[in-house]
Amino acid sequence: MLSEVCSRSWTRRIFIAACVVAVAVQWVAIVQRRANHLGDFDVSREFGRRFLAQQYLYAGGVHYPYMPSAAMYFAPLAVINPGLGIALRYSVAVGCLWLTLRMLKKMVLGRSQEISSKGFAVVSLTLVLGSHYIIRDLDDGGPHLILLAVLVGGIYCAWKGQESIGALWFGLATALKAPAGLFLLFFVWKRQWRMAAGTVAATAFWVALPMVWMGPAGWWRHQVEWTRVAFRSVVGDRTAVAEMSEQRVQNQALRPAVMRYLVTYPEGHALRLPHPGYVPVMNLHPMTANRLATGVMLGLLAIFGWRTRRRHQEKPDPEWLLEASAVLILALLLSPVTWLQHLVLMVPAFYLIVAEAWGFRKLGKAASAAMAAYVVFALVLNREVLGKDLYLLLLSYHTHTLGMLLVLGVLLLRRSGPPVPLIPQAAAHSHERF
Numbered sequence: 001m002l003s004e005v006c007s008r009s010w011t012r013r014i015f016i017a018a019c020v021v022a023v024a025v026q027w028v029a030i031v032q033r034r035a036n037h038l039g040d041f042d043v044s045r046e047f048g049r050r051f052l053a054q055q056y057l058y059a060g061g062v063h064y065p066y067m068p069s070a071a072m073y074f075a076p077l078a079v080i081n082p083g084l085g086i087a088l089r090y091s092v093a094v095g096c097l098w099l100t101l102r103m104l105k106k107m108v109l110g111r112s113q114e115i116s117s118k119g120f121a122v123v124s125l126t127l128v129l130g131s132h133y134i135i136r137d138l139d140d141g142g143p144h145l146i147l148l149a150v151l152v153g154g155i156y157c158a159w160k161g162q163e164s165i166g167a168l169w170f171g172l173a174t175a176l177k178a179p180a181g182l183f184l185l186f187f188v189w190k191r192q193w194r195m196a197a198g199t200v201a202a203t204a205f206w207v208a209l210p211m212v213w214m215g216p217a218g219w220w221r222h223q224v225e226w227t228r229v230a231f232r233s234v235v236g237d238r239t240a241v242a243e244m245s246e247q248r249v250q251n252q253a254l255r256p257a258v259m260r261y262l263v264t265y266p267e268g269h270a271l272r273l274p275h276p277g278y279v280p281v282m283n284l285h286p287m288t289a290n291r292l293a294t295g296v297m298l299g300l301l302a303i304f305g306w307r308t309r310r311r312h313q314e315k316p317d318p319e320w321l322l323e324a325s326a327v328l329i330l331a332l333l334l335s336p337v338t339w340l341q342h343l344v345l346m347v348p349a350f351y352l353i354v355a356e357a358w359g360f361r362k363l364g365k366a367a368s369a370a371m372a373a374y375v376v377f378a379l380v381l382n383r384e385v386l387g388k389d390l391y392l393l394l395l396s397y398h399t400h401t402l403g404m405l406l407v408l409g410v411l412l413l414r415r416s417g418p419p420v421p422l423i424p425q426a427a428a429h430s431h432e433r434f
Contacts, residue, residue: 048074093142096149171202257398
């Protein structure tokens with residue numbers, strides 16, 4: 001019923017008009033806010049300026065999560081007017097979102113006439129499900145929507161059998177955001193040796209490219225420093241966590257979510273809100289809690305590995321897009337830092353789930369309940385409804401971490417019943433259940 005309503009011409013016109021109005025209103029709000037407050041865009045611009053001026057990149061802790069390759073990527077922002085720069089990046093981000101949805105449509109809807117007729121409805125609900133994170137990312141010009149397009153571009157090229165081009169995109173994404181390197185481990189696990197080797201080579205190329213401008217010595221000093229801090233943050237070192245500015249309740253990564261329930265932070269700590277609704281749960285020693293958090297992360301990796309243990313046998317493989325979408329969510333969960341704007345990487349998962357529900361069969365009670373819970377925590381209980389204080393309190397309970405786990409579970413835990421493929425192109429070859 002809902003898909004039929006969304007497919008009607010008048011509904012399309014209303015939805016497109018609403019999107020245009022939302023973009024215009026948001027753009028006005030961004031311009032007004034930037035007149036008085038600097039944001040992540042300005043930090044990125046400063047990072048790029050230091051790269052061009054051959055200055056020390058990490059002075060004041062600026063962008064410790066990023067390698068010198070990211071400073072090179074941000075450098076063009078420093079040579080143009082800030083207002084023009086954010087306008088251009090905003091426009092590119094919107095275009096990248098459109099391109100991402102186009103690539104997803106080709107991978108999912110291409111050869112099924114029935115579901116192709118519902119393509120607009122699938123896109124519309126996908127945008128609604130991801131709207132909280134898309135709007136948040138566009139507030140800073142949409143850098144993670146651009147990253148999403150890079151990653152989906154790699155997924156799309158690999159799906160088409162263009163492994164060399166796909167590896168180039170995966171390498172670029174890893175050089176810009178290290179958690180994207182999880183795809184390399186995924187390729188090794190799936191015994192996709194050509195993709196793995198190509199991604200290693202492409203990553204090395206993009207990571208080393210800033211050496212041309214910085215010089216070997218300057219590049220090496222920065223790369224070693226970034227590697228040291230990044231490694232310590234991955235294993236939960238508290239000093240490295242502070243250096244990377246992770247000590248905020250807005251960080252929705254899995255480790256801080258687990259730590260929040262295992263450790264009682266003292267009064268005045270950055271991760272303990274001065275709000276009567278903030279209730280500690282357990283009071284383990286931080287070292288013990290950190291080890292348990294590491295165990296939870298390894299356990300999640302083990303579950304994912306078990307569910308995706310089958311080697312890809314054909315091209316295109318019917319499970320490729322589903323598993324790649326799960327890797328995107330897993331990268332968010334396992335990253336040391338996951339802000340809300342990073343969660344635009346869940347867009348492919350939303351697209352697949354909606355296409356499954358409207359194109360092949362109903363999700364089932366468990367998956368529907370999981371998605372309903374996600375909608376409540378991610379869309380209904382937002383800052384506009386709750387106000388700043390209550391919304392921060394909700395974030396301190398890591399509800400968006402729960403949302404990621406719920407969506408990941410819907411992707412990975414296939415339901416019982418006859419094997420209906422999620423991706424119709426290889427329907428005759430699919431033996432997995434969603």
